[in-house]
Structures are given as structure tokens and as C-alpha cells.
Amino acid sequence: MSALSCAPATFGNVSLFGAEILSLQTNLVTNYTISVPSSVRFTQPSIEVQNASFCNITVIYTHPGQGDIITFESWLPAEGWNGRLQAVGGGGWVAGRSDPFYNAMGGAVGDGYATITTDAGLGNSLDASSWALLSPGNVNLYNLQNLASVSLDDGAIIGKSLIKSYYGRGPDYSYWNGCSQGGRQGLMLAQRYPTQYDGIAAGAPGIQWTDFFPSMLWPQQFMNMIGQGVPLSIAAQWLSLLVARDPGYDLFNLSHVEFDWLAHQGRQRYNSIIGTDDPDLSAFRDAGGKLMTFHGLVDELLPPKGSVKYYNRVSDLIPEVHDFYRHFEVPGMGHCSGGRSGEPTSLFDQLRAWVENGTAPDHTPVKVTTPKGDVQDRVLCPYPQKAVVDPTCDRALGTQCWSCGGNL
Known part of the structure; x- marks a missing residue:
């Protein structure tokens, strides 16, 4: 891919129905080097990104009449693109487009993905007081809707358009990766915009908001x-x-x-x-989408049973839910990361295999630190199955000592 194509003229045909593009800026980033821990990638392992090059495109737009100014950002690998899009979610009141989510984007670029994020028009502050109210007594519902859902659909449309303009074709597959607010965003996409992403990885989702x-x-x-x-x-x-x-x-x-x-x-x-708690995922299922969620069982912010409650509601509506949606409980893990358990860093690759090859995950590996400080390899099982250990097995064999018991 020629660096000369990273110019505003390359993306002159980008548009969004119901919106006005205010500006589009490009910047060719070279020699990008960063160490990205698994704690900001959630479902992917740590990565050392060395001397990466990518086209950074920033699009600023508004929905006329709503008084919003939304900033969208895309990083497109200048070489070695794997033909896929990985969108990155946010956390707290932040829709994305800030640290540590830039680090997650760096990891995605390092793995060859085109990647996107948005600020939903709210900036990058963890404080909602700057945008929540038009005046005392009057909520800015447009801003809330942008955070809740609208900017997610906008971002997918703009992002795929930029990718097509840059590479001459759209992504072969599109994926979402996020935790907390990012997890909620992923489930909102499955519920309300079921055709935008082929695979969604959503950790500790802030549903039942x-x-x-x-x-x-x-x-x-x-x-x-x-x-x-x-x-x-x-x-x-x-x-x-x-x-x-x-x-x-x-x-x-x-x-x-x-x-x-x-x-x-x-x-x-x-x-x-x-609220992001609509259990009708039939349109997402019918579009061929695959959804994988996870939740730490010692999450200090969001109750892990909220994710189980949602899965059960989907299951009540769609008995064959495990054909497209699998949920993993992570004993010992806190909110998105931390605690005795590590992050389920194989989930994203398993999601890809499920989407692209039809290989459904029957378990996922995880590293657990025992009270004595020993690190052991164990497995997580898709809910409602439970991990079962063979008491006669040599624990040095790691995951070979574990299996998943019960029915899906």
C-alpha cells in the first residue's frame, strides 16, 4: 500500500446518511512502537508492536439540528492488512478514542487489523457533567443516544467506507472487541445493528444499565x-x-x-x-453473527449475574442460543482484568475461528494464580457448563487435567 494514498483526497467519497461531514484529516504514522498488555485487549494476549505504519484518519461530523460534534478515528495498516476490521469499545462514560483504548487499537494494528473508535461526541472525560444536561432540568438526549447506540452504527458505516477507499475493498470480516462500556456497546450492536459485525467479543457488559x-x-x-x-x-x-x-x-x-x-x-x-437488555438476538443469529461474552466472578463494579441473567433470557427466547452465543464466567477475575485469574486471551481468536470456520469454542484456556503464588493452566467452560478437574491428573499437565461438565 503506497503511503501516498494516506491523503484526504483518497477518502473524498465518505458520507453518512443523516449526518454532515465537517472535516476529514489524515496522517501517515510510521515507526509506531508500543507494548500492549492483555489487560487492555481483554480477549487477546499481550503484544509488542514494532515499527508499524498506518494511516490515521480522523473524521469530524454532526447530525444537523442536534448540536453534536462527533469525532471518529480509524487506523489502517499501511502494509500487512489481514483483511479484517476490529473495532474497539470504551469504558465508563467514555465511548472510546482515548487511553487506554488507543493502546488496544495499537495492538489491533500490530496484529494486522484495521481498527476504529469514536468519542460519540462526548470527548474523553470520565465526567458526564460536561454533556449530560442542556440546562438544569433538561437532559441532552441526543448526546445520550449517541453514547448508547447511534455513534456505534455511524462508526461501522464510516469505518467500512474508509477501508474500502484505502484498500479498494471492504473488510472480509468485521469484529468488535470491548469490555465494560465496550461490552455494553458490543451487545447493543448485536441487538440493534445486527448486520454490522460478524463477531462480537463483549466482556463484563454494562447491560441492564x-x-x-x-x-x-x-x-x-x-x-x-x-x-x-x-x-x-x-x-x-x-x-x-x-x-x-x-x-x-x-x-x-x-x-x-x-x-x-x-x-x-x-x-x-x-x-x-x-438499557441494552433486549433478548431478541434472532436478527443477529440470522445474519450469521457470533457473540462471545465473559465476566469475572469477583467483578467489583458490575454484577456477574447480570450477564448470566441476560444469557438466560436469550436462551428462553432462542433455545439453540449456544449455536451463536457463548458466555464464559471467569472465577477469580475482577472487572475486565485483575485478580487471581488472567484474562481469557484466547477468546478473540476462537471467535474468529467460529465466524470464519464454524469451529465453536467448547472451552477456553486461562492462567490462574493460586493462593501459594503458583500459576496454573485451567479452562473456562461455556455457561452453564462447569470446569471439572481429574483428581488423579498430574497438575503439571495443565489444561489436560480439566474438562467441561454438564450440557449446554
């Missing part, structure tokens, strides 16, 4: 009975800015009745926008 924020604040509410509880900031902003619509709302002195009312109002007003 309107329920888990009140659950995050319940410890503070309970502790206020005996002292001064401190609310978790992201949950506090949800209730004060989006539900109460008042940046000065006092969350320290809520009665139980007031707390329950706020939780109810959040669900009533916003579940259809950002």
Missing part, C-alpha cells in the same frame, strides 16, 4: 444508616444528572422512598435508550 447504577449506590445508601457513605462517582452522576436532572442534587440524604423512586424513574425514562 438502568438497574446496575442504583445497585452501585445501594452500599452508600445502606452505610448512611450508620455513618457517611461515599457514592461511587459514575453511579452518582447517573442519578443526579440523568435521572434527577440536577447537578447539585443531594445524594447523601436520600430516604429509601426517594432512592426507590429515582431508580424507578431511571428505568422508565431511559431503558429503551441505553
Whole structure:
């Protein structure tokens, strides 16, 4: 691929229905070197990227009449493209396009993927106060919708268009990779835009959005009975800015009745926008899509049973759910990473094999640190199966000592 093609003129035909492209800038990045840990890639191992070159394209656009300014970014390998797109999700209030998600993009480029991200028009701050309200009492619903879903569809459309302009053809396969907010984004894509991605890897997904924020604040509410509880900031902003619509709302002195009312109002007003709990994945299934989720069982932010609850709801609607959707519980892992267990770093390659070869994952390996500090190789099984160890097996054999018991 010629470096001369990394120029705005190459992408002159990029457009998006319902939007106005305000600017398109390109920058040929060379000698890009970075060490990317598995903790920001989630489903892929650590990687040392050496002297990579890619075309960095930044597109700024607006939806006329909505007052939004969205920045989208794509990194396209200048050589060695593997013919695939890997989109990167965000975390917290951040849709993407910031650290550590740039690191995840670097890892994707190092593996030969074209990669994309968006800020959903919200910038890169973990503080929602800059965009949540038009004025006290008035929520900026356009911004919330951009975070919830709209920018995800926009990004897929723009990204595939840029890829086609640069390489002369679109991606053979398109994948999503994210955790937390990025996991929620992945499931929103499966639910609402089922044809945009062939495979979705979604970790610790922030689904049942309107329920888990009140659950995050319940410890503070309970502790206020005996002292001064401190609310978790992201949950506090949800209730004060989006539900109460008042940046000065006092969350320290809520009665139980007031707390329950706020939780109810959040669900009533916003579940259809950002709840991300629609169990009807039939369109995604019919499009040939494959979905793999995982959740650490000692996740300190998002209850892992929320992911199980969602899987069970999909299963109730689609009994053959395991034909396109598999969920892995990770004992000992915290929120997306950390804890006694490592990340399930083989999942993304297994997702690719499932999409491209029809090879469904019957287990995935994981490294676990024992209380004595020993690192052991074990397996994770697709829910509702459980990992079973052969007590007579020499543990030095690692994953060979483990199997998956029960039925899918």
C-alpha cells in the first residue's frame, strides 16, 4: 500500500446518511512502537508492536439540528492488512478514542487489523457533567443516544467506507472487541445493528444499565444508616444528572422512598435508550453473527449475574442460543482484568475461528494464580457448563487435567 494514498483526497467519497461531514484529516504514522498488555485487549494476549505504519484518519461530523460534534478515528495498516476490521469499545462514560483504548487499537494494528473508535461526541472525560444536561432540568438526549447506540452504527458505516477507499475493498470480516462500556456497546450492536459485525467479543457488559447504577449506590445508601457513605462517582452522576436532572442534587440524604423512586424513574425514562437488555438476538443469529461474552466472578463494579441473567433470557427466547452465543464466567477475575485469574486471551481468536470456520469454542484456556503464588493452566467452560478437574491428573499437565461438565 503506497503511503501516498494516506491523503484526504483518497477518502473524498465518505458520507453518512443523516449526518454532515465537517472535516476529514489524515496522517501517515510510521515507526509506531508500543507494548500492549492483555489487560487492555481483554480477549487477546499481550503484544509488542514494532515499527508499524498506518494511516490515521480522523473524521469530524454532526447530525444537523442536534448540536453534536462527533469525532471518529480509524487506523489502517499501511502494509500487512489481514483483511479484517476490529473495532474497539470504551469504558465508563467514555465511548472510546482515548487511553487506554488507543493502546488496544495499537495492538489491533500490530496484529494486522484495521481498527476504529469514536468519542460519540462526548470527548474523553470520565465526567458526564460536561454533556449530560442542556440546562438544569433538561437532559441532552441526543448526546445520550449517541453514547448508547447511534455513534456505534455511524462508526461501522464510516469505518467500512474508509477501508474500502484505502484498500479498494471492504473488510472480509468485521469484529468488535470491548469490555465494560465496550461490552455494553458490543451487545447493543448485536441487538440493534445486527448486520454490522460478524463477531462480537463483549466482556463484563454494562447491560441492564438502568438497574446496575442504583445497585452501585445501594452500599452508600445502606452505610448512611450508620455513618457517611461515599457514592461511587459514575453511579452518582447517573442519578443526579440523568435521572434527577440536577447537578447539585443531594445524594447523601436520600430516604429509601426517594432512592426507590429515582431508580424507578431511571428505568422508565431511559431503558429503551441505553438499557441494552433486549433478548431478541434472532436478527443477529440470522445474519450469521457470533457473540462471545465473559465476566469475572469477583467483578467489583458490575454484577456477574447480570450477564448470566441476560444469557438466560436469550436462551428462553432462542433455545439453540449456544449455536451463536457463548458466555464464559471467569472465577477469580475482577472487572475486565485483575485478580487471581488472567484474562481469557484466547477468546478473540476462537471467535474468529467460529465466524470464519464454524469451529465453536467448547472451552477456553486461562492462567490462574493460586493462593501459594503458583500459576496454573485451567479452562473456562461455556455457561452453564462447569470446569471439572481429574483428581488423579498430574497438575503439571495443565489444561489436560480439566474438562467441561454438564450440557449446554
